[in-house]
Amino acid sequence: xxxxxxxxxxxxxxxxxxxxxxxxxxxxxxxxxxxxxxxxxxxxxxxxxxxxxxxxxxxxxxxxxxxxxxxxxxxxxxxxxxxxxxxxxxxxxxxxxxxxxxxxxxxxxxxxxxxxxxxxxxxxxxxxxxxxxxxxxxxxxxxxxxxxxxxxxxxxxxxxxxxxxxxxxxxxxxxxxxxxxxxxxxxxxxxxxxxxxxxxxxxxxxxxxxxxxxxxxxxxxxxxxxxxxxxxxxxxxxxxxxxxxxxx
Numbered sequence: 001x002x003x004x005x006x007x008x009x010x011x012x013x014x015x016x017x018x019x020x021x022x023x024x025x026x027x028x029x030x031x032x033x034x035x036x037x038x039x040x041x042x043x044x045x046x047x048x049x050x051x052x053x054x055x056x057x058x059x060x061x062x063x064x065x066x067x068x069x070x071x072x073x074x075x076x077x078x079x080x081x082x083x084x085x086x087x088x089x090x091x092x093x094x095x096x097x098x099x100x101x102x103x104x105x106x107x108x109x110x111x112x113x114x115x116x117x118x119x120x121x122x123x124x125x126x127x128x129x130x131x132x133x134x135x136x137x138x139x140x141x142x143x144x145x146x147x148x149x150x151x152x153x154x155x156x157x158x159x160x161x162x163x164x165x166x167x168x169x170x171x172x173x174x175x176x177x178x179x180x181x182x183x184x185x186x187x188x189x190x191x192x193x194x195x196x197x198x199x200x201x202x203x204x205x206x207x208x209x210x211x212x213x214x215x216x217x218x219x220x221x222x223x224x225x226x227x228x229x230x231x232x233x234x235x236x237x238x239x240x241x242x243x244x245x246x247x248x
Contacts, residue, residue: 002071002093002117003162005051010074012159014052028189028204029137029217030058033108036187036221037135039064043105048094048126049112053079056087067104069097094122099129108135113171114163123178127224136175136220140188141165145216168213168220175222183223188215 005013016022033055039045041063047056050068052075059066060083067088070076076089092098094109094116107130109122116122126134139160140146149160166174168186175184187210191203203209 003115005072005075005115005159007074009159010052010072010078013075014078017052017054025190025216026054029110029219030055032187032189032210032217032219033110033135033137034058034062036185036219037106037108037133039106043132044103045106045108046097046099046104046126046129048097048107048109048122049115050079050087050089051075051110053082053087055108055110056083060086069094095125097125097129101128102131103129105132106130106134108137110135110137111139113138114165119164119166119174120178123175127179127222130224132224134222134224136171136222138166138171138218138220139163140214140216140218141167141170143188143190143214143216143218144192145190166218168218171218171220175220179222179225182225184220186213186218186220187211188213188218190216 017026039059039062042065044065045059045067047059047066047068050056050070053068056066056068056079066086067090068079069090069092070079071091071093073091076091079087079089090098094112095118107126109126113119113122113136123134123136139149146165149158150165152158152160172184172186175182187207189204189210191209191212191214
């Protein structure tokens with residue numbers, strides 16, 4: 001089941017997002033997510049762990065049919081306040097999605113795997129309900145900001161005390177364990193803890209910079225490859241009986 005955000009967590013997250021500096025960083029993350037997935041208008045997307053709906057908005061602006069799922073009723077209440085009836089919302093868990101196979105073109109996790117109980121099962125479920133790609137966005141374990149969050153958690157109780165941090169390599173290993181050698185691409189943004197408009201324009205948009213594996217936010221896209229189960233068929237053979245004339 002993992003950690004479920006309570007009322008205070010939901011309010012604190014909404015306040016964090018409304019900070020102009022944090023919103024700038026989130027805009028970078030959203031642009032990375034859209035650029036890597038390259039969704040088309042009218043396609044269907046499921047955001048697993050949608051939180052307060054911030055990660056849903058970029059997809060709505062692209063004209064996608066968006067569905068959000070989160071285990072926290074307090075997070076979903078804020079999503080309704082922010083987005084109204086523009087999205088379909090469900091309360092549920094990443095490891096047990098209430099959707100049929102291949103229900104969506106895409107599924108995404110945006111800082112969700114950190115808080116689930118079983119990341120492998122969550123990824124397996126996302127691949128079951130999506131038919132094209134999944135996007136996984138995580139708080140990079142090896143970024144300066146990621147190290148700061150873990151050190152701060154030693155001395156102060158924060159939401160990140162409940163988080164499990166991933167790096168590029170660990171996340172690829174989890175995916176390979178679940179799916180085998182499927183096509184995977186990754187990039188990172190927010191290379192430094194402090195981001196300015198000029199920094200964003202001149203540096204963060206560079207594909208070369210985004211291939212540095214130490215940005216605070218790491219995005220990974222998995223292209224789903226159809227798998228077919230084969231069952232050996234039993235070969236039935238009926239022997240022909242011939243009657244011959246015995247002589248001698």
